[in-house]
Amino acid sequence: MSGSDIAAIFQGAIVTVTLSLVGILIGLPIGLGLALIRWANVPIAAGFVTLYVSMLRATPLVTLLLLLFFALPNIGVPINPISAAIVALVMNTSAFNCEVWRSALMSFPKDQYEAAQSVGMRAGQRFRRIVLPQIVRVSLPGLVNEMSLLIKVTPVLAVVGVVDITRAAVRIGAETYEPLPPFLVAIALYAPIVFALVSLQRWIERRQAAAEAAA
Amino acid sequence: MTMYPLTCSNFLSRRLMLALLVAQFVMPMLIGNARAAGLDEIKKRGLIVATEDDFRPFEFVKDGKPTGFDNELIEDLRKYAPFEIKQEILPWTGILAGVSTSKYDVAITAAIITKERKQSLAFTSPIADATHYYVKRKDDKSISSIKDLSGKTVGVQAGSALLARLPELGAMLEKDGGKLGKVVEYTSYPEAYQDLALGRVDYVVNTIINLKTLVAEKPVFELGQAVSGKSFPAWAVAKDSKELLDFLNGFIAKEKESGRFAELQKKWFGEAFPDLPVAFEPEF
Numbered sequence: 001m002s003g004s005d006i007a008a009i010f011q012g013a014i015v016t017v018t019l020s021l022v023g024i025l026i027g028l029p030i031g032l033g034l035a036l037i038r039w040a041n042v043p044i045a046a047g048f049v050t051l052y053v054s055m056l057r058a059t060p061l062v063t064l065l066l067l068l069f070f071a072l073p074n075i076g077v078p079i080n081p082i083s084a085a086i087v088a089l090v091m092n093t094s095a096f097n098c099e100v101w102r103s104a105l106m107s108f109p110k111d112q113y114e115a116a117q118s119v120g121m122r123a124g125q126r127f128r129r130i131v132l133p134q135i136v137r138v139s140l141p142g143l144v145n146e147m148s149l150l151i152k153v154t155p156v157l158a159v160v161g162v163v164d165i166t167r168a169a170v171r172i173g174a175e176t177y178e179p180l181p182p183f184l185v186a187i188a189l190y191a192p193i194v195f196a197l198v199s200l201q202r203w204i205e206r207r208q209a210a211a212e213a214a215a
Numbered sequence: 216m217t218m219y220p221l222t223c224s225n226f227l228s229r230r231l232m233l234a235l236l237v238a239q240f241v242m243p244m245l246i247g248n249a250r251a252a253g254l255d256e257i258k259k260r261g262l263i264v265a266t267e268d269d270f271r272p273f274e275f276v277k278d279g280k281p282t283g284f285d286n287e288l289i290e291d292l293r294k295y296a297p298f299e300i301k302q303e304i305l306p307w308t309g310i311l312a313g314v315s316t317s318k319y320d321v322a323i324t325a326a327i328i329t330k331e332r333k334q335s336l337a338f339t340s341p342i343a344d345a346t347h348y349y350v351k352r353k354d355d356k357s358i359s360s361i362k363d364l365s366g367k368t369v370g371v372q373a374g375s376a377l378l379a380r381l382p383e384l385g386a387m388l389e390k391d392g393g394k395l396g397k398v399v400e401y402t403s404y405p406e407a408y409q410d411l412a413l414g415r416v417d418y419v420v421n422t423i424i425n426l427k428t429l430v431a432e433k434p435v436f437e438l439g440q441a442v443s444g445k446s447f448p449a450w451a452v453a454k455d456s457k458e459l460l461d462f463l464n465g466f467i468a469k470e471k472e473s474g475r476f477a478e479l480q481k482k483w484f485g486e487a488f489p490d491l492p493v494a495f496e497p498e499f
Contacts, residue, residue, distance in 0.1 A: 004278040011279070066309065070316045081305070161305030167268075171276045174269030174405045177433050 001181045005172045009182060012168030013189045019082075019162070020151045020193075023089035027150075028143070030090065031097025038098070039105040049098070056095035062156040064088050069160045085157040093150050100142035104135035137208055144201040148194045165189050251317050251453035254462060261299035262459075264289060265319035268304045269403055272428045272483040273325045273448075276304070284342075284483040285323045291475065292323075295466050307372070307403060311336065314451050320459060325422070325448035327376035328497045337454050339463045341447030341491045342476075343484060345422035347377055347384075349439040350429065352411060358418060361440055365393025367417035370407035373400035376446065377420050380499050384420070384442040411436065422448065424484045431485070447495045468493070 034049045056064075065088040072079045079087075108131060116126045155166035163171070169186040173179030252260075266274045266285060274283045281304055293300050303319060311326065313319045315335045327345050328338045349369075351358045358364060365388045371378045378400060385395040399416050401407040407419045412435060420442055421429075430438045452459050470476040477487035 002278070008276075008279050066312075069309070070312060070318055073318055074316065081303075158306055159308050161303055161309070163268075167306075170403075170405070171268050173409075174271055174403070175275050175277050177405065177408060177429060179405050179409050 012165040016164040027093035030094040034098035035101035081160040104138040251456035254458040322451040336451045338449040345448045347443035349418045353437040366396040370416035370419040
């Protein structure tokens, strides 16, 4: 394995991190939005969200991706591999995020919400000041869990031609007929990426604990 | 705690079931109306070419750049074609599906011509000889000829023509009272070779060219004998893109005439195949 091979795997790492980040950053708020629609039981929309979540949770990511990639051009929507990958990741992760957010919302004490109402907070204020800070704390472990799964599911994006860490490693193995060294480099790259995510979670949790102790 | 009234969602779910049912019928319609582009359309928007990324010596990636037999031909095609060529590099899994749904105009890879594939695809003139051979570990003394393969575990690529033609080997073995052993399918060949080296399969079946390259690079393996009749790989286009097929066949004929085809075959396969047919009608 040459230096340029290792560089190729690092390039794959950039793709993995970028796609995962985009997926997480778009999927997170969409998941929250979906969870709120179900929580508030918005007529009709709540039913559609339920259907969306169950369908997406039942569809393997790779199948969803192939469907988007090959079916959308037929109805006149040209889609390149990267956009197809992002859309598939966001659709998939938002469904799972929705359920994590919803579990936090369901365990949210109703009396606090009523107390906020009684002191005259508007809906937006109630959500921002009372609900959100508490559900973030409850949801965080579940959300980070889903995020780390998302990072590790990115190798399936290779079926449409996205070259992530694993695909870059596979290519090198196919050229040298020595698949083990590139796979070792690949594994060594996933670990710090997920570790960075987990460190971020710990940092947020520590900050919250500190804020609570101060209050 | 908010309560969730179930009465209205019951009514909703019936409508949703209906929507689901409708979706089942609409989805195939979305997929079914693919139409291959004519040459005029290709001239305007460019030719979209799909190649593989881990199929040495035909197409593979070295130092981040696509190389191999087919990729060198694509370079020539860029000079020959009066239109732009856009290349997409992806794993085998999506390639033929992409061509038959017209996502790509042509798969410039070594797709073996088979009867089944001919139902949805059309093939150019063959680009090499793809008679199937077996490869084994050099230190495995239990295999010295085809009849020794009886009952042994074989590795092949899933969805490949090699897998489809294994019954031919089965027939050869049955003549001597043997039978085909367990078949293990892999998404691509590097994994199959790795498992052969580890002893999890006893032999791997692939085309003569792929195996010759492998054995030259990895002396732990040893090339066996032919396990199929005539077989040829070619480039694939959608079944109804006649104009494009003629154009590509014209290009291949010109490359053959100028001697460039033989030169590239020698470079990448170690030998030239001067007697390739212009068109091939597969038996299998």
